[in-house]
Amino acid sequence: MEFLQILDSDIRPGGLIEWIPAAPGGLGAWHRDPRGTSHNHEQHLRSAHDYRRATRREGGREAWLGLAVEFDQQIDFPAVQGALLAWINRHEVLRTHVRLDGPDVARYTTDPGTVLLRRSRIGWYHDPRLLIEQIAGSFDRATTPMHWPAYRFATVARAGSFTLFFAADHSLVDGYSLVNAQYELRELYQAARERRPAALPPTGSYVDFSSSERTAADAADDRHPAVAVWREFLGGADRLPPFGILPAPPTGAGPPPAQHSHTTLLLDDDATRALTDRATALGGSLIGALLAVAALVYHRHGGCRFTTLMPRHTRHHVEFHGALGWFVALAPISVDVSDDPDFALALERTMVSLDRAREGASLPMLRLAELIGIPPEPKFVVSFMDTRGVPGAVEADAGAAVALRSHTYADDEVYVWFNRTPGGLRLHSRFPAGGDGPGEAGLAAFLNEFAHLLASIAAGG
Known part of the structure; x- marks a missing residue:
C-alpha cells in the first residue's frame, strides 16, 4: 500500500x-x-x-x-x-x-x-x-x-x-x-x-x-525505566545526521517551501523474504536489518553513532487493534558504527538498541519532556509498518487503496517510512526542499547507497 x-x-x-x-x-x-x-x-x-x-x-x-x-x-x-x-x-x-x-x-x-x-x-x-x-x-x-x-x-x-x-x-x-x-x-x-x-x-x-495511558504516564517519575534510556540516548553524539540532509537555516522572513518527497519499491516480496531470512539467521529481524544498513551507510558518510527516533505502536491489547486513534510512542535508536562494523555486528548492536528502545517508548514524549526536558518536536524519524496481516492488504497493495499525507513545510525535519506489504518493501520519505547546503542531493545519495547495500545483503553479499 x-x-x-x-x-x-x-x-x-x-x-x-x-x-x-x-x-x-x-x-x-x-x-x-x-x-x-x-x-x-x-x-x-x-x-x-x-x-x-x-x-x-x-x-x-x-x-x-x-x-x-x-x-x-x-x-x-x-x-x-x-x-x-x-x-x-x-x-x-x-x-x-x-x-x-x-x-x-x-x-x-x-x-x-x-x-x-x-x-x-x-x-x-x-x-x-x-x-x-x-x-x-x-x-x-x-x-x-x-x-x-x-x-x-x-x-x-x-x-x-x-x-x-x-x-x-x-x-x-x-x-x-x-x-x-x-x-x-x-x-x-x-x-x-x-x-x-x-x-x-x-x-x-x-x-x-488515552485516559488509561494518561493516568499511568502521569503517575511515573524520573525513576521510570524510560527515563534512563532517554538520558543515555541524549548523552550520545550525532543526534542529527551529518550527511547533508538538512539545508542551511532560512535567512528570509517567509515560510520555508513545501518539503520534497521520495517513494520507491526497495525490494520485491522474494528479495524481502531473503533479507528477512538472513537477518533472522543472524539473530535479528527485518526492521533490525533496515536500521543496521542505514547505520552502515551513515558511517560511510562520516557518522560515528547512528541515532534516530522510531514510532512504535501501542496497540498492545486486542480491543484496540482495529481502533482509529494515535496509538504511537517514540523510541530512541542508537547504533555505534565508529569502528566500521560489518553487517552482522551492526545488526547485533541494532537489536540491542531496539530492545532498549521498547523501554524508552513506554512513556509519551510530553511526559518525558516534563521529567527530563526532552525537546518535544522530533526532527529525524524512521518508521516501519508491516501491513500484510490487514484484511484487504493484497488488493490495497495492488492499487485499490492508497494512504495519503499532507504536504509539510518544515525546514528541519526528515521522515523515512518503511512499509512491508504483500508486494515487498516500500520506502517513502519527506525532507526539506532546497537550501544553501547539499540538502536534497545529500539525502538522495544516502538513500541510493542504502538501497544498493540493502539489495546486496538480501542477495547474500
Whole structure:
C-alpha cells in the first residue's frame, strides 16, 4: 500500500462532493467527558495553537493523514452516507473534541447516532491537477485540531467508478488506522448497499485508551525505566545526521517551501523474504536489518553513532487493534558504527538498541519532556509498518487503496517510512526542499547507497 503526499498522488477526474460531519446544537449539546487526553494529543494541540499565534493562519497545519479507496462500481450516494455514518458511530474518536482551557484541557463527546453528514457538491473536474489542489486545500483547512470536526470525507465519481477520500488531523489517526480503515470503509459501503450488517469485529475506543495511558504516564517519575534510556540516548553524539540532509537555516522572513518527497519499491516480496531470512539467521529481524544498513551507510558518510527516533505502536491489547486513534510512542535508536562494523555486528548492536528502545517508548514524549526536558518536536524519524496481516492488504497493495499525507513545510525535519506489504518493501520519505547546503542531493545519495547495500545483503553479499 502506497503512502503518498497528496500532491504526488494520481486522482482520476470526476464529480467532486464533500461530505462534512455536523452535530445539531454544536458542542454545546455535547457532554463534558472526564476521561483524560493523551499526551500526544495535548502536545499536538498546544503546538497547533502556538503555530496559529506565530503565523496568524487558520485551518490545519498540513499535519493530516488520509486515505483514498477505489470502488469499481457506480456510486450509490445513500450507501456512501450510510457507510460514513456507521464508521463515525463505530469509532468514538470521531465523536469527541478536546480544547484548551488555560493550562488544562477539556474533552467533549457526543453519543452514537448524533452526528449528521452534510453533502456539498463542489463540481466536475476535467483537470486532475486542479482536482488534487482542490481536495488538498479543503483537507488542509478542515483538519485543524482546534475545531470539530478535524476530519472530512470526499468522493470523486465518474461513470462506473468512484474514489472515496478521508483526511483527519494526526491527533485522531495513525498509520495503522489508515490500513485498517481501507477495509472497514469498503465493507461498510457494501453492507449499506446490500442492507445487511457489516461483517466487522467490535473495536475499542481510543478515548478509553488515552485516559488509561494518561493516568499511568502521569503517575511515573524520573525513576521510570524510560527515563534512563532517554538520558543515555541524549548523552550520545550525532543526534542529527551529518550527511547533508538538512539545508542551511532560512535567512528570509517567509515560510520555508513545501518539503520534497521520495517513494520507491526497495525490494520485491522474494528479495524481502531473503533479507528477512538472513537477518533472522543472524539473530535479528527485518526492521533490525533496515536500521543496521542505514547505520552502515551513515558511517560511510562520516557518522560515528547512528541515532534516530522510531514510532512504535501501542496497540498492545486486542480491543484496540482495529481502533482509529494515535496509538504511537517514540523510541530512541542508537547504533555505534565508529569502528566500521560489518553487517552482522551492526545488526547485533541494532537489536540491542531496539530492545532498549521498547523501554524508552513506554512513556509519551510530553511526559518525558516534563521529567527530563526532552525537546518535544522530533526532527529525524524512521518508521516501519508491516501491513500484510490487514484484511484487504493484497488488493490495497495492488492499487485499490492508497494512504495519503499532507504536504509539510518544515525546514528541519526528515521522515523515512518503511512499509512491508504483500508486494515487498516500500520506502517513502519527506525532507526539506532546497537550501544553501547539499540538502536534497545529500539525502538522495544516502538513500541510493542504502538501497544498493540493502539489495546486496538480501542477495547474500
